[in-house]
Amino acid sequence: xxxxxxxxxxxxxxxxxxxxxxAFRNVLRQRSRATVALIAISVGVAAMVVAGGFIHDxxxxxxxxxxHSQYGHLQVHxxxxxxxxIQRPTDYLIDxxxxxxxxxxxxxxxxIVLSRLRFTGLATVGGADVPIIGEGVEPxxxxxxxxxxxxxxxxxxxxxxxxxVIIGEGLASALRVQSGDRMSVSVSVxxxxxxxxxxDVVGVFKSYSKDFxxxxxxxxxxxxxxLLDARAVNEIVVVLRDSADVAASEFELRxxxxxxxxxxxxxxxxxxFYNKTVELFDKQYGFLQGVLLMMIALSVANAIxxxxxxxxxxxxxMLALGDRRQRVFLSVIAECAILGIIGSGIGVxxxxxxxxxxxxxxxxxxxxxxxxLGYVAQIRIVPAVIVxxxxxxxVSAVIAGxxxxxxxxxxxxxxxxxxxx
Amino acid sequence: xxxEEAASGGAASNAPTALGNPVKSVxxxxxxxxxxxxxxxxxxxxxxITFNIEEGSFLAVAGPSGSGKSTLxxxxxxxxxxxxxxxxxxxxxxxxxxxxxxxDLRARAIGFIFQTFNxxxxxxxxxNVEYPLLKRSDIGPAERRDRVFHYLDxxxxxxxxxxxxxxxxxxxxQRVAIARALVIQPRIVLADEPTANxxxxxxxxxxxxxxxxxxxxxxxxxxxxxxxxVLDMADRRVDLEDGEIVRLGVRAADGWxxxxxx
Numbered sequence: 001x002x003x004x005x006x007x008x009x010x011x012x013x014x015x016x017x018x019x020x021x022x023a024f025r026n027v028l029r030q031r032s033r034a035t036v037a038l039i040a041i042s043v044g045v046a047a048m049v050v051a052g053g054f055i056h057d058x059x060x061x062x063x064x065x066x067x068h069s070q071y072g073h074l075q076v077h078x079x080x081x082x083x084x085x086i087q088r089p090t091d092y093l094i095d096x097x098x099x100x101x102x103x104x105x106x107x108x109x110x111x112i113v114l115s116r117l118r119f120t121g122l123a124t125v126g127g128a129d130v131p132i133i134g135e136g137v138e139p140x141x142x143x144x145x146x147x148x149x150x151x152x153x154x155x156x157x158x159x160x161x162x163x164x165v166i167i168g169e170g171l172a173s174a175l176r177v178q179s180g181d182r183m184s185v186s187v188s189v190x191x192x193x194x195x196x197x198x199x200d201v202v203g204v205f206k207s208y209s210k211d212f213x214x215x216x217x218x219x220x221x222x223x224x225x226x227l228l229d230a231r232a233v234n235e236i237v238v239v240l241r242d243s244a245d246v247a248a249s250e251f252e253l254r255x256x257x258x259x260x261x262x263x264x265x266x267x268x269x270x271x272x273f274y275n276k277t278v279e280l281f282d283k284q285y286g287f288l289q290g291v292l293l294m295m296i297a298l299s300v301a302n303a304i305x306x307x308x309x310x311x312x313x314x315x316x317x318m319l320a321l322g323d324r325r326q327r328v329f330l331s332v333i334a335e336c337a338i339l340g341i342i343g344s345g346i347g348v349x350x351x352x353x354x355x356x357x358x359x360x361x362x363x364x365x366x367x368x369x370x371x372x373l374g375y376v377a378q379i380r381i382v383p384a385v386i387v388x389x390x391x392x393x394x395v396s397a398v399i400a401g402x403x404x405x406x407x408x409x410x411x412x413x414x415x416x417x418x419x420x421x
Numbered sequence: 422x423x424x425e426e427a428a429s430g431g432a433a434s435n436a437p438t439a440l441g442n443p444v445k446s447v448x449x450x451x452x453x454x455x456x457x458x459x460x461x462x463x464x465x466x467x468x469x470i471t472f473n474i475e476e477g478s479f480l481a482v483a484g485p486s487g488s489g490k491s492t493l494x495x496x497x498x499x500x501x502x503x504x505x506x507x508x509x510x511x512x513x514x515x516x517x518x519x520x521x522x523x524x525d526l527r528a529r530a531i532g533f534i535f536q537t538f539n540x541x542x543x544x545x546x547x548x549n550v551e552y553p554l555l556k557r558s559d560i561g562p563a564e565r566r567d568r569v570f571h572y573l574d575x576x577x578x579x580x581x582x583x584x585x586x587x588x589x590x591x592x593x594x595q596r597v598a599i600a601r602a603l604v605i606q607p608r609i610v611l612a613d614e615p616t617a618n619x620x621x622x623x624x625x626x627x628x629x630x631x632x633x634x635x636x637x638x639x640x641x642x643x644x645x646x647x648x649x650x651v652l653d654m655a656d657r658r659v660d661l662e663d664g665e666i667v668r669l670g671v672r673a674a675d676g677w678x679x680x681x682x683x
Contacts (some may be wrong), residue, residue, distance in 0.1 A: 010562050015555040018548065060461035317539040320500050321553045321601075322528025324521050413500035417535070 045347025138223020154179030154203030170214030316416025340397025532602030
């Protein structure tokens, strides 16, 4: 008794095949009206592909700038540093940093590991005192990391420097110093005494963060250790070869060092401003997508309405020939979906083309709020954004078709047949 | 018996009125009334109509424009509903059926031929004829194909099966519509002014084709017309005027014999 069942299945397949064929041919048949709908869908989808690609580029450039100017991909500190280390950095010193660095270097995917000694203190020039955040760094390694630090004047630190510092542009302005001037730095050391050393300002820099530049002093690690009277560091910065490996490396370092009193932080744990910016942009982009969805749906609805009501007698014929209302509804929705698929396909193609051209040209952007460096934006081709934009295009076309489809399906066959245009 | 008697159901409540042969009725129309509200005015399109349609008949519904011919065909075809009265197809009342049940009934039992052909412009002739069969789970692909070409052959269009409606003449389009109506092997074919959009010669050919199919396949045809020449080809007639039956006639050797005449 499998024959009726196989007939039913064959009938269902053939029925749907013809329904989709009819839908496709109807879209092609009403070219001028379909073109209006297709333009609305494709422009909206292309706008989403470009806007999403731009925002993604902002995320990536912002993230890379933070990673390569301040945070690295991962940081290793003594337990408790994340909570209180900013106020009392010298309470969380790692005395055997060399061993830790060696162990990290032996794990996979590492580009560079560098040590820092952070401290707070006062910079003095003449009678002016300005609170600073000092960073004792390994100059050559830090220069390798700090591709996003731009020198305004002078030069970067070198491994051979002993008493040289580079300072942020804001601090230089506050102290009224420039490259070639001298300044003194005072810090409280572990025993409560105050240490003071004289340094040569060899360079002035801009980083991504204006706040950072207003207090930043970079000096060789050995000089910082001498200033603090400590042969130790309090921050080990890990830079990976690939930013996509952060989670895996974090897991590995946590496994290795957490049992020994260390805490591992990713750049995202540290970059609060980045997280808030991403959250804000995501909300803005989500709102933009919602607005575009509505705009596409409204633009397409008008065209679809006209397309469908011109063909009312055809739907009347379908009903007269025994089509159920549900099938008439589905046939209209299928047309809208096909319009959406074609329009979204064109939109994705146009969006990628526009993104590629704009990326080749490059979009010079002013410094974002609270930052000092402008940058050249690109439009990234992001598969997730493309898929999302495509789906929004299709969904909005289907949404646009729901109301007219329901109206048509609910029309009595005789009424539909009478409405000859 | 006059039209008032027939309409009141006196002679027609349980037996054929005009077509009194002992042949099975395909359609039974009892006290059918249809009223519309147009701009606040009640318009009576059909007023207490009662008659039966016998299996294998070639019945013309005649009358001037606005007499209710199309309304009557639409209600018999289950694409419109009566205000009161009943219609039964093969003895089954259609009044209480849901829209989906009526759609299924149309898909199995009723073929339509429209004045404006109403072919799907995006489908070719064969696909148009195949369309109603796609709702029939009891018909497999091979039978479906056979039926499509069988009926296209009957209407003389097998060679034009791949042509779209816009590549066919008016007469050819109506032939495709006839094949589409026949392909489901319906109990009744309803044709609303099937020749109105055709020139006289083509119209006559179409009617002859329908007549030939009626005689060879015993398919019941009901068609509306106000053309006397077309009317003369029928073997039964129902004449309407202002929504009422004024004559029920059957073809006799020397013209029409009327069972009801006002």
